Amino acid sequence: MSRTITPPQSEFKDQVGAIALPKSTPLSDFIQETLALTRRLFIQLQRRPSTLAAGIIQPLMWLVLFGALFQNAPQGLFGDSASYGQFLGAGIIVFTAFGGALNAGLPVMFDREFGFLNRLLVAPLASRFSIVMASAIFITTLSLIQTAAIVVMSAFLGSGLPNALGLALVGLIVLMLVLAVTALSLGLAFALPGHIELIAVIFVTNLPLLFASTALVPLSFMPKWLQVVATLNPLSYAIEPIRYVYLHSDWNLGSVVVQAPWGAVTMGTSLLILLGFNVVAFLAIQPLLKRTLA
Amino acid sequence: MAPAVLIEQLQKRYGAIEAVKDVSLQVESGEIFGLLGPNGAGKTTTLRCLCTLTEPDSGRIEVSGVSAIEHPRLARQHLGYVAQEVALDKVLTGRELLELQAALYHLPRQTIKPRIVEILTLLGLDEWADKKSGTYSGGLKKRLDLAAGLLHQPDVLILDEPTVGLDIESRVAVWNFLRELRSQGTTVLITSHYLEEVDALADRVAIIDRGIVIAAGTPSELKDQVGGDRVTLRIREFSPVEEAEQAKVLLEALPLVQEVIINRAQGNSLNLVVAPQSEALITIQNALQQAGLPTFGIAQARPSLDDVYLNATGRTLLDAEIAAAGSRDLKAEKKQNMR
Ligand SMILES: Nc1ncnc2c1ncn2[C@@H]1O[C@H](COP(=O)(O)OP(=O)(O)OP(=O)(O)O)[C@@H](O)[C@H]1O
Ligand SMILES: [Mg+2]
Numbered sequence: 015m016s017r018t019i020t021p022p023q024s025e026f027k028d029q030v031g032a033i034a035l036p037k038s039t040p041l042s043d044f045i046q047e048t049l050a051l052t053r054r055l056f057i058q059l060q061r062r063p064s065t066l067a068a069g070i071i072q073p074l075m076w077l078v079l080f081g082a083l084f085q086n087a088p089q090g091l092f093g094d095s096a097s098y099g100q101f102l103g104a105g106i107i108v109f110t111a112f113g114g115a116l117n118a119g120l121p122v123m124f125d126r127e128f129g130f131l132n133r134l135l136v137a138p139l140a141s142r143f144s145i146v147m148a149s150a151i152f153i154t155t156l157s158l159i160q161t162a163a164i165v166v167m168s169a170f171l172g173s174g175l176p177n178a179l180g181l182a183l184v185g186l187i188v189l190m191l192v193l194a195v196t197a198l199s200l201g202l203a204f205a206l207p208g209h210i211e212l213i214a215v216i217f218v219t220n221l222p223l224l225f226a227s228t229a230l231v232p233l234s235f236m237p238k239w240l241q242v243v244a245t246l247n248p249l250s251y252a253i254e255p256i257r258y259v260y261l262h263s264d265w266n267l268g269s270v271v272v273q274a275p276w277g278a279v280t281m282g283t284s285l286l287i288l289l290g291f292n293v294v295a296f297l298a299i300q301p302l303l304k305r306t307l308a
Numbered sequence: 309m310a311p312a313v314l315i316e317q318l319q320k321r322y323g324a325i326e327a328v329k330d331v332s333l334q335v336e337s338g339e340i341f342g343l344l345g346p347n348g349a350g351k352t353t354t355l356r357c358l359c360t361l362t363e364p365d366s367g368r369i370e371v372s373g374v375s376a377i378e379h380p381r382l383a384r385q386h387l388g389y390v391a392q393e394v395a396l397d398k399v400l401t402g403r404e405l406l407e408l409q410a411a412l413y414h415l416p417r418q419t420i421k422p423r424i425v426e427i428l429t430l431l432g433l434d435e436w437a438d439k440k441s442g443t444y445s446g447g448l449k450k451r452l453d454l455a456a457g458l459l460h461q462p463d464v465l466i467l468d469e470p471t472v473g474l475d476i477e478s479r480v481a482v483w484n485f486l487r488e489l490r491s492q493g494t495t496v497l498i499t500s501h502y503l504e505e506v507d508a509l510a511d512r513v514a515i516i517d518r519g520i521v522i523a524a525g526t527p528s529e530l531k532d533q534v535g536g537d538r539v540t541l542r543i544r545e546f547s548p549v550e551e552a553e554q555a556k557v558l559l560e561a562l563p564l565v566q567e568v569i570i571n572r573a574q575g576n577s578l579n580l581v582v583a584p585q586s587e588a589l590i591t592i593q594n595a596l597q598q599a600g601l602p603t604f605g606i607a608q609a610r611p612s613l614d615d616v617y618l619n620a621t622g623r624t625l626l627d628a629e630i631a632a633a634g635s636r637d638l639k640a641e642k643k644q645n646m647r
Contacts, residue, residue, distance in 0.1 A: 054404075058399050133395060133412075136361060136387065138385040138412075
C-alpha cells in the first residue's frame with residue numbers, strides 16, 4: 015500500500031439511495047450470481063485457450079486414428095454401419111462429453127484448496143447451488159462445442175449426418191449425460207480431501223468405463239460377462255441411441271437401439287435410463303453438497 | 309442498539325485440539341476492535357465461526373443482532389471478510405474480480421461500475437485494474453483483497469491479520485485507512501499478533517490465549533490493570549553478574565520498587581517494576597551512586613500489552629509464538645480449512 019491512499023468518499027451510499035433501483039428478488043439474485051460465476055469460468059477458458067484446443071483436437075485424433083484401425087474389417091462386421099469410422103463416431107462423442115464432465119470437479123477442488131471458495135461461501139448467495147449451476151452451464155457448453163466439432167469432422171470422414179431432429183436428439187443426450195456426470199464430479203470435489211485424490215478417481219473411472227461400454231465395439235463382440243457390465247454402464251445408453259440416429263433417419267422412441275442380454279432396448283427406454291441416471295446422481299450428491307453448501 | 313458483533317462462550321474443537329475453548333466478546337458499532345494473541349491462539353477459528361465458514365460446537369454468535377448460526381445468510385449480508393491468506397484468481401484482472409464480488413453481494417447493476425472505480429481509486433489500484441492479479445506484487449494482492457472485502461460497504465469489516473507481510477509504510481497506510489473507515493461508521497474487527505499494531509489502532513482489545521479470552525478492555529485500561537511502570541536499567545553496557553546481583557539487592561530495598569529481574573540475555577541489564585507514574589529514575593540513580601555504581605542507561609515506560617499478556621499467562625507473547633511454532637501441523641490444518 016502506498017501513501018497515495020485517500021480517504022473513502024461516502025458518495026456511494028447517498029447515490030444508491032437517490033436512484034430508484036429495481037427491487038431484487040431471490041430469483042434475480044440467483045441469476046446474477048450464477049451468471050457472474052459462469053462468466054469467470056469462461057474468462058478462464060478464454061485466457062487459457064489451450065484447454066479448449068486440446069479438448070477439440072483430441073477427439074478428432076481419436077476419430078481419425080482409431081477409425082483407421084479397423085479400416086479393412088469386412089463389411090457388415092459392425093452391424094449396420096458402413097465402416098468402423100461411422101460406428102466409432104457415436105462412441106467418441108459420448109466419451110469426449112463424459113471425459114469433460116468427469117473433470118468438472120477439478121476447478122472447484124482447486125478453488126477449495128486455494129481458499130477462493132471461501133470468498134463465495136462468505137457472500138450472501140441466494141443459493142449456493144449457483145456454484146454447481148455455473149459449472150454445469152460451463153461444462154455443457156463446452157461439451158456441445160466439442161460434439162459439434164466431432165459431428166462435422168465425422169461428416170467429412172464420410173459418416174454422414176443425422177437430420178435436424180436427430181441432431182437435436184444427439185444434443186439432448188449429450189446434455190443429459192454431461193449433467194449427471196458433472197453432478198457426480200462436483201460431489202466428489204466436495205467429498206474428497208484434495209485434487210490428487212480427485213485426479214486418481216478420474217483416472218480409474220475414465221478408461222475402464224470406456225472399454226466397458228459399446229463405444230469401441232458392439233455388444234456381440236464381447237463375452238457374456240462384459241455384455242452384462244456394458245449394459246449396466248450408462249454410457250452405453252448414450253452411445254447406442256446416437257449411433258442409431260446416425261444410421262436411421264426414420265427413428266422414433268420405439269426404435270430398438272440395442273439388443274441387451276436381457277432383451278431389446280428402445281430409444282425411449284435409453285432416454286429414461288439417462289434420466290434415471292441424472293436423478294440418482296443428483297440425489298447422491300445432495301448430502302455432500304449440504305455439508306459444504308448448506 | 310444491538311452490538312455489531314456479539315460472541316458468547318464460543319467453542320470449537322478439531323479432533324483432540326480445542327482451537328477455541330471459551331471466547332466471549334462484544335464489538336460495539338463504529339469501533340476498531342483488536343483480537344490479539346500468539347500463533348495458534350484461536351483467532352482465525354473465532355473469525356471463521358463468525359463469518360459462517362466454520363460451524364462452532366457451541367456458543368452464540370450475533371452480527372448486528374442477527375444470529376450467524378440460525379440465519380447465516382442474513383448475517384453474511386452485514387459482513388465483509390478478508391481472510392488471513394490472500395486467495396485471488398490469478399487469471400482474472402482486479403476489475404473482473406471485483407465485478408464477480410459485486411454480483412455475489414447482489415449490488416444493483418447500475419451502481420457496480422462506478423463503485424468499482426471508486427474502490428479501485430480508494431486503494432490506489434487504478435493503474436492495475438485491468439492487469440491479471442497473477443502479475444501483482446504481494447502488497448497489491450493484499451490491497452485487492454481488501455478492496456473486495458470493502459466493495460459492498462459492509463457494516464462490519466473483519467480482517468484476519470491485514471498487515472502481515474507488509475512493510476512499515478504500507479502498514480501505517482492500512483492503519484490510517486481503517487481509522488478513516490471507522491470515522492465513517494464502519495465497525496472493524498482485526499486480528500493481529502503485533503502488539504504495537506493493536507495498541508496504536510484498536511479502541512478496544514481482547515487478548516486471547518489457547519482458545520480463551522484472558523483480558524479485554526481498552527488498551528490503557530488493560531495496562532492500568534497490570535499496574536506499575538517498567539524501568540530498564542543498564543549499569544554498564546555489559547555488567548558482570550555479581551554487580552547486577554548487588555544492584556538487585558540494593559534496588560529491591562527501595563520502597564517504590566516492586567520487582568527486579570536480571571535479564572541475562574541483555575548483558576545483565578535489570579528490568580524493574582516500579583510504582584506507577586513515580587519519580588523512580590532519580591531515586592534509582594541516587595541509590596546506585598551512593599553504592600558507587602555507574603548508570604549506563606535507564607528508561608521508564610508504562611506497561612505494554614505484552615506486559616498484560618505476561619501478567620496473565622506467565623510468558624511473553626514472543627515465547628508463546630516460539631512454543632506454538634513447533635507444535636502445529638500446518639498442512640493438516642490447511643486441508644481441514646478447505647471446504
Ligand atoms: N482445521 C483445523 N484442523 C485442526 N486443527 C486446527 C484447524 N484449524 C485450526 N486448528 C488448530 O486450532 C488452534 C487455533 O488455530 P487458529 O488458526 O485459530 O489460530 P490463530 O490464532 O489464528 O493463529 P495464527 O496467529 O497463527 O493465525 C491451533 O492450535 C491450530 O493448530
Ligand atoms: Mg490466524
